[in-house]
Amino acid sequence: MEPFEVHILGCGSALPTTRHNASTQIVRIGNRQFMIDCGEGTQLQLRKSHVHFSFIDHIFISHLHGDHCFGLIGLISSFGLLGRKTPLHIYAPSPMEELMLPQLEFFCKELAYKVHFHTIDPSKNSVIYEDKVITVETLPQKHRIPCCGFLFKEKPKPRHLKGDVIEFYRIPHYMRKAIKEGADFTTPEGNIIPNRNLTSDADPSRSYAYCSDTLPCPQNIPLIEGCNLLYHEATFADDMKERAAYTHHSTARQAATIAKEANAKGLVIGHFSSRYTDETQLLDEARSIFPETWLADEKKCFIVT
């Protein structure tokens, strides 16, 4: 199976600390790399992570709070200095483009590549990106300002050919694509060989859901049902649930409850308040509800499996 990984470049909240940067992630699927959010210092963190700058063509911004987008201008500028030629696509709620254009015009006059802004509607669930392999959907969130999460889903994959059977029937190359997609094979003698004899099951399609910043959103559970990995913000522990509700954030317990109800296969919690100098309390709390929970960290990469 192709790699499907989530590299955490930042998992702190509004105030950076010596332990955590502002929110940024890289989702790697095969040789594609997508960025989610782009907090200040993202380009520095990219350098440290050794993620290859030039493979990032699509950046998804969840909402326009500074800790999720102040790194964009520096990143765009450095891409230019590094000689980038391929277009960069930024998907973000309004008015991202309006805010960025005057800065780009002043600071990035000589870019040799195009920056395309795609305004997304964070209030509804829709597919905002699609290629041969994956789709990316918005997940409406409940925050103080318009905000959405993102669901990365692999498309259904072709079935695997059984090499020896294909060989035995001398099935020509041009027919194999159709067989991978489920077609039967008719021999020159007119015998029908059913697909199940020719192929084995396709690899399962994996999915990754990113939910930050938000109050718990049970209405999204059908959308993320069975996802292989869920990143859910857990800014606070449950003893601060009033503060979480007031600031439109979630607690570790609430994040774990969403993961459990959505039958997620794994949960990563992040967006930690700067008040925690150690997130053990958050981890213990989440694991008491959903044992397959891990803490996000700038040094970690999670495998979507």
Add this chain to the structure above:
Amino acid sequence: MEPFEVHILGCGSALPTTRHNASTQIVRIGNRQFMIDCGEGTQLQLRKSHVHFSFIDHIFISHLHGDHCFGLIGLISSFGLLGRKTPLHIYAPSPMEELMLPQLEFFCKELAYKVHFHTIDPSKNSVIYEDKVITVETLPQKHRIPCCGFLFKEKPKPRHLKGDVIEFYRIPHYMRKAIKEGADFTTPEGNIIPNRNLTSDADPSRSYAYCSDTLPCPQNIPLIEGCNLLYHEATFADDMKERAAYTHHSTARQAATIAKEANAKGLVIGHFSSRYTDETQLLDEARSIFPETWLADEKKCFIVT
């Protein structure tokens, strides 16, 4: 003497590396802290350096290239989250204010403190800041866009009272300030005690000059003559002097020559090109001209003495 120190928060050039951040410094004089330039990630670096956020009231921006100012919006925003009440003054060439205002209006609507922009003219030498203890002057630089350095100068200091002599003549407190400033003392009997008998020499006034980004500017030498510490950019080694000239930067040799001709007491070189994975070549080159040279580094604090 009061402390007078320069904390390096960033000394890389346009492209950040794993070793160096974009340009930022803190000049500490007594209990005042002034910031020079504010590259992306400054607030993160401040956290690491344990410099106290709330004592920074004045920020001086040399020029509007991103690596010298992209950290402003995040810093201003975090000051707000930290409950800052005291005004913040930003001194920068035009159009800094025009570029920042739409961002401040959108991202920092609820700031409980005022941000004052002071537009400076980088093409001439003038005093742009003054308090009881110091002045800050612009130093015109030669860069691709309008740019200036900054000269921090302590004002002349009062002479030291000779405690035992003051005691002997029972000089009342209200007269001591004038004596510190050079006045003689007349005894009740009418005898004049000359100031030199009552006081010893004042501490020398120290100065720190920051020159980045720039071609060598010999015309500034009279302005920085005898400065206690000179920070001068040395983006390249001298074998790249054509590239330095083309990009309007200096080489280590050129920086050292300026320090030598200005009779500086010490030189710190910085703004290193990302091509150097070790700056020994730059240091050796500068020291061959001006032995009292040191390399800037994010872990270093230089004493102005």
